[in-house]
Amino acid sequence: MNMIGVSAGAFITHLLGRWGDSGNLGAGFAMLAIVVAIALGVQLYFLRPKTDNME
16 A cells, blocks of 8 residues: 555656646646545545544
């Protein structure tokens, strides 16, 4: 899992560099924000976090 995270970070850094050179950095961050929002939604749906103490 750690290796995938490091590899994804290296890939995204390279991709953001290309987008920055072409002048599309803002659109790139917007696309990445959508991906993160979808991943968060999927995690919240499947993991269903709960609290230990409801008192």
